[in-house]
Amino acid sequence: MAKTQSSDEMGTLSSKDLETVIRGADLRPTRQRLALANLLFAKGNRHITAEILHTEALDAGVKISLATIYNNLHQFTDAGLLREVVVDASKSYFDTNTLPHHHFFYDEEQRLEDIPDGQIRVENIPDIPEGYNISEVGVIVRLSRS
Amino acid sequence: MAKTQSSDEMGTLSSKDLETVIRGADLRPTRQRLALANLLFAKGNRHITAEILHTEALDAGVKISLATIYNNLHQFTDAGLLREVVVDASKSYFDTNTLPHHHFFYDEEQRLEDIPDGQIRVENIPDIPEGYNISEVGVIVRLSRS
DNA sequence: GAGTAGTTTAGAATATTTCTAAATTATTGA
DNA sequence: TCAATAATTTAGAAATATTCTAAACTACTC
Numbered sequence: 310m311a312k313t314q315s316s317d318e319m320g321t322l323s324s325k326d327l328e329t330v331i332r333g334a335d336l337r338p339t340r341q342r343l344a345l346a347n348l349l350f351a352k353g354n355r356h357i358t359a360e361i362l363h364t365e366a367l368d369a370g371v372k373i374s375l376a377t378i379y380n381n382l383h384q385f386t387d388a389g390l391l392r393e394v395v396v397d398a399s400k401s402y403f404d405t406n407t408l409p410h411h412h413f414f415y416d417e418e419q420r421l422e423d424i425p426d427g428q429i430r431v432e433n434i435p436d437i438p439e440g441y442n443i444s445e446v447g448v449i450v451r452l453s454r455s
Numbered sequence: 456m457a458k459t460q461s462s463d464e465m466g467t468l469s470s471k472d473l474e475t476v477i478r479g480a481d482l483r484p485t486r487q488r489l490a491l492a493n494l495l496f497a498k499g500n501r502h503i504t505a506e507i508l509h510t511e512a513l514d515a516g517v518k519i520s521l522a523t524i525y526n527n528l529h530q531f532t533d534a535g536l537l538r539e540v541v542v543d544a545s546k547s548y549f550d551t552n553t554l555p556h557h558h559f560f561y562d563e564e565q566r567l568e569d570i571p572d573g574q575i576r577v578e579n580i581p582d583i584p585e586g587y588n589i590s591e592v593g594v595i596v597r598l599s600r601s
Numbered sequence: 602g603a604g605t606a607g608t609t610t611a612g613a614a615t616a617t618t619t620c621t622a623a624a625t626t627a628t629t630g631a
Numbered sequence: 632t633c634a635a636t637a638a639t640t641t642a643g644a645a646a647t648a649t650t651c652t653a654a655a656c657t658a659c660t661c
Binding site for chain 2: 616617618619620626627628
Binding site for chain 1: 606608610611
């Protein structure tokens with residue numbers, strides 16, 4: 310397997326691989342961090358909030374505080390292993406898919422879902438002011454029950 | 456002038472007009488509500504947070520509480536006079552332009568700016584699941600200093 | 602194994618937004 | 632005009648999500 314893998318392909322990482330990923334991000338493979346990495350990266354794409362990840366960790370028997378969840382979500386994000394998606398005014402979602410892509414957001418369920426890259430095209434982005442660059446183009450298609 | 460006006464054209468409303476707009480939304484033209492409507496709609500498109508609107512009102516000599524700011528922002532939004540734009544994980548922006556359009560967001564300045572409708576096109580939106588409809592397609596182009 | 606630097610943690614603090622219940626104001630209709 | 636009513640405003644408390652602090656703990660280095 311290639312040494313570098315996109316977050317898209319992290320669905321089958323062994324705990325050895327997870328340790329490698331964590332070390333590659335200049336982080337120590339602590340018990341808590343490994344457990345979070347496992348919850349986040351061991352089963353395909355996820356869109357998760359701090360609170361839900363905390364609950365999942367506790368349910369999995371991992372003793373971990375909410376502060377540590379936040380610390381690690383931000384460290385993973387800084388390391389490029391996660392992407393923060395702003396879609397709800399009151400809480401943050403973290404997406405394990407760091408490749409360029411867009412999202413469906415189900416209003417009633419407060420649930421995010423990937424729209425695979427290439428599927429949507431954004432055309433005709435106007436000129437941007439001198440001295441700036443585009444850091445991200447995000448499309449959110451909001452869905453509600455009809 | 457036409458009886459119905461898009462929020463786009465509310466830049467020149469007299470206080471009589473503002474009262475009409477407010478009554479049209481089934482709201483009472485109170486001192487506070489008129490003052491807010493004036494701050495919001497009397498000078499072209501705005502993208503504003505509750506806190507900033509509160510400060511502007513106080514600066515203009517209007518005695519008003521923050522709770523009233525929130526009440527009115529939501530009432531205006533429900534009446535279709537404002538649109539809430541989610542772009543920042545920690546606070547909400549309200550946009551006086553309720554026509555379909557997209558946004559630039561200046562990361563460093565935490566500032567929103569309209570991209571006029573028609574300028575950007577979103578193509579190839581995939582099929583959406585049975586039983587849902589698209590309530591909004593939002594594009595945010597994030598800009599950072601280069 | 603000792604020293605250090607990174608990590609975790611409980612709990613406090615902060616920020617934004619909502620809620621509550623009481624006081625105030627606008628409206629209606631006698 | 633005035634009383635009844637319903638909507639509105641308000642201060643302050645509460646709720647929610649997130650960050651901070653400082654102390655305890657753990658992983659790493661030599």
